[in-house]
Amino acid sequence: MAVAAIKQSLENSGLRCTPQRYAVMAFLAASHRHPTAVEIFEAVNRVDPRSSRATTYNNLRDLVQAGLVREVAVEGRAARFDIKGLRHHHFICDHCGNVEDIEWYNIPRPAARALGKRVLRECELIFRGRCTKCAPRKASR
Amino acid sequence: MAVAAIKQSLENSGLRCTPQRYAVMAFLAASHRHPTAVEIFEAVNRVDPRSSRATTYNNLRDLVQAGLVREVAVEGRAARFDIKGLRHHHFICDHCGNVEDIEWYNIPRPAARALGKRVLRECELIFRGRCTKCAPRKASR
DNA sequence: GTGTTACATTAGATTTAGTCCAAATAGTCT
DNA sequence: AGACTATTTGGACTAAATCTAATGTAACAC
Structure with missing residues (x-):
């Protein structure tokens, strides 16, 4: 930038x-x-x-x-914290806590019924698991 | 329970x-x-x-x-904290911070390419906005 | 039962993350 | 320049969560 x-x-x-x-x-x-x-x-x-x-x-x-x-x-x-550039989802590593970006793709909105009177501003998809660095090791925490 | x-x-x-x-x-x-x-x-x-x-x-x-x-x-x-009963998504109120459940529905997984070597454990969809109680009021924070 | 061991609980000190405050500073506008 | 507002600052403060080390408790073997 x-x-x-x-x-x-x-x-x-x-x-x-x-x-x-x-x-x-x-x-x-x-x-x-x-x-x-x-x-x-x-x-x-x-x-x-x-x-x-x-x-x-x-x-x-x-x-x-x-x-x-x-x-x-x-x-x-x-x-x-994360600058808002390209839209993306997030991957959070269970092990080290690092947050990484996952390429954006559309996700379906919830049914109007499920939302009720709530006012929706944004959706955010969060993936959890092991990042590349932590994946091969055996879980230790 | x-x-x-x-x-x-x-x-x-x-x-x-x-x-x-x-x-x-x-x-x-x-x-x-x-x-x-x-x-x-x-x-x-x-x-x-x-x-x-x-x-x-x-x-x-x-x-x-x-x-x-x-x-x-x-x-x-x-x-x-939230007991794991029925699967559901979460709605977080921007205003009061309360977390509410949104009826579960399936979301597509990311492409294998986007995931790389990461090991995916779970996905979680988070909605943000105003909860029913905070929705009618004008934003104040 | 008694001993052994691993699991749990406790109070309080400590750490960590983040906020608040009131005074000083630096832009912006006319 | 003068007035006005936004911004910065250090340090005190708060809230959330963790750590520690001593104590308690339950389960199993004998």
């Missing part, structure tokens, strides 16, 4: 493109993993400009709220 | 049916909501026998590991 593209999407969302905010976006765009907030905080602080922990969390919250970033909750572990 | 049925499923999983463990299962079986660990802990402690916080967490961990209970991580909130 180019510098200008990040700037653009921040401004389109009514968010200022501050150095700290930009750094979070740039790191997420460059990373193909799904880092935790702490990983993002540390990565940003390895280069200038520095960012405080609170700012990293604030920015992640704002970016999620603006719909630019997705937050993925993982059982028993810290949440992971 | 009957007393005997709970006992049975615990023993089938190689878990002793201790009073504390039983109480967790019984509460989950009786509850149609998806309580958090703290809610379970408090509910169990309103009746005898009491259970410590650590025990509640231990038991939930064991039950999840045994496949009798499902843990649902919710962004920015405590995890919720």
Whole structure:
């Protein structure tokens, strides 16, 4: 993702493109993993400009709220973050907790009856199992 | 779920049916909501026998590991637990964080190519939006 | 029954993840 | 420049969950 593209999407969302905010976006765009907030905080602080922990969390919250970033909750572990580029599903490794992308494909919506009066915003398919790295080993947890 | 049925499923999983463990299962079986660990802990402690916080967490961990209970991580909130009865999907309310069941229907598996060497254990469909209680109100968070 | 062993429970300290706060700073607009 | 608002900051704080080490309990063999 180019510098200008990040700037653009921040401004389109009514968010200022501050150095700290930009750094979070740039790191997420460059990373193909799904880092935790702490990983993002540390990565940003390895280069200038520095960012405080609170700012990293604030920015992640704002970016999620603006719909630019997705937050993925993982059982028993810290949440992971993911820039919203191509649509995709998620694979969560039972063993190491890493989140990986699975190529998008359409899934049928639930019956209107099953949904009732609920207002559906989005569906998300989550696969669980062993990632490539953890697959060959014997389960140990 | 009957007393005997709970006992049975615990023993089938190689878990002793201790009073504390039983109480967790019984509460989950009786509850149609998806309580958090703290809610379970408090509910169990309103009746005898009491259970410590650590025990509640231990038991939930064991039950999840045994496949009798499902843990649902919710962004920015405590995890919720769910006895594995009828298969179902989940609806998570953006507003109040409550988790509700959506009637099960089959979803297509990902292409073998997309999965690669990963070992798939299960798929889970998560819907997000507003639950019936939160739907009519204007968004406030 | 008694001993042995493995499984469970407990209270409380600890860790981890994340939020809150009030003051300082930096953009943006006119 | 001056006014105004968004943003950042460090540090205190909170909530969720885990760890620890001591104690208790149940099951099985003898």
